[in-house]
Amino acid sequence: MAKMCGWRCAWTSVTVLMGLTGAWAPETFISLEQSTWQISRSQPSVLEILPHRPSPSKCKPRHRTHPPDHTEESHQEYSRPASRIDHSVPHRRGVMAPGRGAVRLLTTAICIGLYSHCLAVPQELTxxxxxxxxxxxxxxxxxxxxxxxxxxxxxxxxxxxxxxxxxxxxxxxxxxxxxxxxxxxxxxxxxxxxxxxxxxxxxxxxxxxxxxxxxxxxxxxxxxxxxxxxxxxxxxxxxxxxxxxxxxxxxxxxxxxxxxxxxxxxxxxxxxxGLPAVEINRPSLLKSRFAPVFMLLFMASAAVLGYRLYHAPFLRHTWIYMAGSLVIYWFSVSGGMYIIIRGMPFVQFDQRTRSSNLFLPGQGQLGAEGYIMGTQYLLFGLAVAAGTHLLPRVRDSAARRRLGYALIAGGALLMRSIMGTHHWKTGMTTHWY
Missing domain, CATH: 3.40.30.10 (Glutaredoxin)
Known part of the structure; x- marks a missing residue:
């Protein structure tokens, strides 16, 4: 549709241009060798078309012929009507009248502008x-x-x-x-x-x-x-x-x-x-043609690494297993799996106060809140374990007394913080029995 409209605009503009410029009307042109433009002395404002008097020799330069004295005969000769044209000689294409030339030049410019506008207007696509x-x-x-x-x-x-x-x-x-x-x-x-x-x-x-x-x-x-x-x-x-x-x-x-x-x-x-279901093609290493080779290399590497770790000397120390058990305990009581599965953010930014919140009221929890509470649980458990297993092994009674008071005070502060946070989030009060 867009191409058809463009061709129609082009054909219409070419047709108008040919008609207006005289391509189909040769009789509107007058030969330069047959007529000249001169201004009558009696009527200087009137443009007249006068028969051209050919020069005896075309090789010699033509001189401008001045009109004779302003006599009655010369006035009759040079004041012929502007519409009178000598039709005895066949007309050939040449110079057209200045009035028509200006009009046609203006019309040509208008047609070109319309044609350009027709091409510039975006057409609707199919x-x-x-x-x-x-x-x-x-x-x-x-x-x-x-x-x-x-x-x-x-x-x-x-x-x-x-x-x-x-x-x-x-x-x-x-x-x-x-x-x-x-x-x-x-x-x-x-x-x-x-x-x-x-x-x-x-x-x-x-x-x-x-x-x-x-x-x-x-x-x-x-x-x-x-x-x-x-x-x-x-x-x-x-x-x-x-x-x-x-x-x-x-x-x-x-x-x-x-x-x-x-x-x-x-x-x-x-x-x-309204289309049938399709299967999503997710890029994966397992779908690669080299997946069996990678699997064999991974299994061989895992076997060699496991064998070397089993016979490594540092794995014979008990403190490694103690530290590992404490890390597992801390990760469990912190709600690490909940944070990972739910995708909870570490902190929350408050737009009103322009500050970061570490704790949320209610049942939900942020990442920082879970890890802080898990650390408090771990420290309280270590204080109780130190009071029951480490404190009796101290031989000095004064040092044993000071260490016992410090463990009791630290445990009390940790318990107060844990219970206060629980009451703030749930509204429930802890009862002592």
């Missing part, structure tokens, strides 16, 4: 051209995700309908490492889905990403007010150039299973697009 352009952008991306900008949106998405289904992931580079949002992890999983669908469903589904910092206007047009957000633009949904896109809650991916994995995103995408 569905095939839109799919081809988006497929090219998809192939140029490393992970198959198209960077959605306002220009791309207005060029390929705006319209009453589309032959493809579009998905938009809202992203913000400055918030990828904040708390539980995990935008960076979701972006990587989204890229795995895009790379898989690029080969499985070419031209049917396009996955795009919109960045908040550079595309704030596009966020407002799509109605994205919070993150994370993954939106669907169906093929039949009309999208206007100046109006907001009419997306509803049904066009957004649910947040039940957030952070979304690649399999979760692919399942929702294929279900909403």
């Amino acid at each position: 569905d095939v051209e839109k799919v081809a352009a988006l497929s090219k952008l998809q192939s140029q991306s490393s992970d198959g995700v198209i960077q959605l900008t306002k220009e791309v949106f207005d060029r390929y998405i705006v319209g009453p309908a589309r032959p493809f289904t579009l998905y938009v992931l809202a992203d913000a580079l400055h918030m990828r490492n904040q708390g539980n949002m995990k935008l960076g992890q979701v972006a990587r999983e989204y890229g795995l889905v895009a790379s898989t669908l690029r080969k499985a469903t070419p031209g049917k589904v396009f996955l795009t990403r919109a960045e908040f910092t550079s595309e704030k206007e596009l966020f407002g047009k799509l109605g994205i007010v919070s993150l994370p957000h993954l939106a669907l633009i169906p093929p039949s949904l009309p999208v206007g150039a100046a109006q907001a896109v009419g997306l509803t809650k049904d066009h957004a991916m649910p947040l039940n299973d957030y952070p979304w994995s690649a399999e979760t995103i692919a399942g929702w995408v294929m279900e909403t697009a």
Whole structure:
């Protein structure tokens, strides 16, 4: 359609130009050898066309012939009507009248301007051209995700309908490492889905990403007010150039299973697009052709290392096992597995007070809180163990007394801190029996 409109504009402009410049009207031209332009003395403002008097010899230079004295006969000869032309000699193409030349020059300039404007106006692309352009952008991306900008949106998405289904992931580079949002992890999983669908469903589904910092206007047009957000633009949904896109809650991916994995995103995408499910191709070392060789090398190295450690002299010392048991105890009472599985942040930044919080009220806990409480549990247990096993071995009674008082005071302070934190988080008071 765009090419056809361009050819029509070109043909129309060429036709008008040929008609206006006299290419089809040779009778509008007058030969330079047959007429000359002179100004009558009686009417200096009137342009007249006078028959040219040929020179006896064409080799000699022509001299300007001055009009004779202003007599009655000369006045009649040089004051002929401007429209009187000698038609006895056949006309040939030459110089046209100055009045018509100025008009035609102006008309030519106007036609050229209209033709340039016709070519400059962007024409609406067809569905095939839109799919081809988006497929090219998809192939140029490393992970198959198209960077959605306002220009791309207005060029390929705006319209009453589309032959493809579009998905938009809202992203913000400055918030990828904040708390539980995990935008960076979701972006990587989204890229795995895009790379898989690029080969499985070419031209049917396009996955795009919109960045908040550079595309704030596009966020407002799509109605994205919070993150994370993954939106669907169906093929039949009309999208206007100046109006907001009419997306509803049904066009957004649910947040039940957030952070979304690649399999979760692919399942929702294929279900909403009406396409069969696909298997996500995750890059893995086990899928490599050299995986059996790596497995054999790993097993051989592990066997040699285990044999050498078993016969190493330092493994005969009991303090190594004591330290290992204390580390395991500290990791257990700190809730290390809970922090790793839940992905709890180490600290929480408060926007109102502009400070970092180490403790959270309620049932949840941060990473720093768990490790601090685990350290208090470990120190209290070491104080009790020292009072029952180390203190009786001190022979000096005064030193034994001072050490006992120090262990009791330290244990009491640790117990008070642990009980106070428990009461602050749960509201429950510890009863002594």
